[in-house]
Amino acid sequence: MPSYRAAQVLDWLYARRVSGWEGMTNLPRELRDRLNSHFSIHTLALLKKQGANDTTQKFLWRLADGALIESVLIPANPALYGDASDRHTLCVSTQVGCAYGCKFCASGLEGWKRNLTPNEIVEQVLATERWHAAQNPAATDRLVNNLVIMGMGEPLANYDNLLRALEILNAPWGGAIGARKITISTSGLAPQIRRLADETFQFRLAISLHGATDDVRNRIMPVNRKFPLAQLTEACKYYQKQKGRMITLEYILIAGVNDALSQVKPLGRLASLLHAKVNLIPYNRVEGLPWERPSEQSQDEFFRALNAEGVTSTLRREKGHDIDAACGQLRLKTEREMASV
Numbered sequence: 033m034p035s036y037r038a039a040q041v042l043d044w045l046y047a048r049r050v051s052g053w054e055g056m057t058n059l060p061r062e063l064r065d066r067l068n069s070h071f072s073i074h075t076l077a078l079l080k081k082q083g084a085n086d087t088t089q090k091f092l093w094r095l096a097d098g099a100l101i102e103s104v105l106i107p108a109n110p111a112l113y114g115d116a117s118d119r120h121t122l123c124v125s126t127q128v129g130c131a132y133g134c135k136f137c138a139s140g141l142e143g144w145k146r147n148l149t150p151n152e153i154v155e156q157v158l159a160t161e162r163w164h165a166a167q168n169p170a171a172t173d174r175l176v177n178n179l180v181i182m183g184m185g186e187p188l189a190n191y192d193n194l195l196r197a198l199e200i201l202n203a204p205w206g207g208a209i210g211a212r213k214i215t216i217s218t219s220g221l222a223p224q225i226r227r228l229a230d231e232t233f234q235f236r237l238a239i240s241l242h243g244a245t246d247d248v249r250n251r252i253m254p255v256n257r258k259f260p261l262a263q264l265t266e267a268c269k270y271y272q273k274q275k276g277r278m279i280t281l282e283y284i285l286i287a288g289v290n291d292a293l294s295q296v297k298p299l300g301r302l303a304s305l306l307h308a309k310v311n312l313i314p315y316n317r318v319e320g321l322p323w324e325r326p327s328e329q330s331q332d333e334f335f336r337a338l339n340a341e342g343v344t345s346t347l348r349r350e351k352g353h354d355i356d357a358a359c360g361q362l363r364l365k366t367e368r369e370m371a372s373v
């Protein structure tokens with residue numbers, strides 16, 4: 033086939049997001065039949081959606097093998113990860129379940145089932161945009177222009193599949209999402225952070241820190257016993273040196289666990305060392321777990337004390353509180369409902 037046919041296929045797949053060969057109407061019939069007999073296009077089935085159209089929305093997708101995963105669409109919020117031109121950020125999953133067992137998280141509650149394939153990661157973006165196009169037939173622009181790899185799973189534990197997916201989502205012929213608009217979040221896999229630092233891509237890195245001392249992190253994040261803060265900090269410094277100022281520290285405030293003001297100084301020191309900004313996120317309750325979000329007064333105190341340390345930080349209070357926003361929560365609820373039926 034002439035090479036321009038490849039460009040046509042890519043355009044249909046990634047720009048027009050068709051979900052079958054039949055829809056690629058500028059390809060000759062013979063080519064469509066040949067493609068159809070050699071390749072299948074797997075799309076995600078939308079099982080549930082929560083949240084109103086102008087707010088944060090959570091999508092629960094069913095994969096071809098019946099497994100469930102979540103993506104979250106977050107409307108424009110310049111203060112989050114990118115700059116003022118943000119339109120929509122999609123938070124995508126990279127694994128079914130999670131092996132890392134952070135004590136406050138719904139995704140890890142029933143363990144790890146499998147890694148997502150590159151196409152299942154990419155398809156979360158395409159399926160969301162397909163859904164949006166169906167709601168807004170007049171819209172011609174792409175919907176998602178920021179990605180955070182922060183949904184279910186530990187992204188760097190599915191390193192190769194993630195990088196392959198991001199290569200496609202970043203490519204001008206694919207998702208066309210700039211590398212600096214893509215944030216990869218990790219619970220602290222130090223060796224993989226170093227590996228990522230040596231890649232050519234300029235992805236942003238977010239560390240799910242949630243504790244500024246080993247004592248606190250060990251209590252809530254088992255990964256810290258393997259890669260304690262000193263090791264994690266060295267890996268982050270290396271990333272920072274290779275990539276420039278591209279690190280964010282995520283800190284979920286949990287009442288009585290990590291919201292003591294004694295955490296502020298070590299957190300401030302770490303942020304200054306890495307030239308990182310801090311996102312404070314009040315905990316979203318997870319059914320079956322004992323953790324609570326701190327009072328608004330405690331959140332404000334922690335936030336003010338951190339600002340007094342000279343750290344750039346945000347307190348993200350409002351988005352997603354009512355939509356089972358904690359990662360993995362909608363999936364867990366739905367799986368349990370389905371099991372009881």
Ligand code: SF4
Nearest residue numbers: 130133134137140185
């Ligand atoms: S917070 Fe992230 S790494 Fe920890 S259990 Fe949940 S999904 Fe896994």
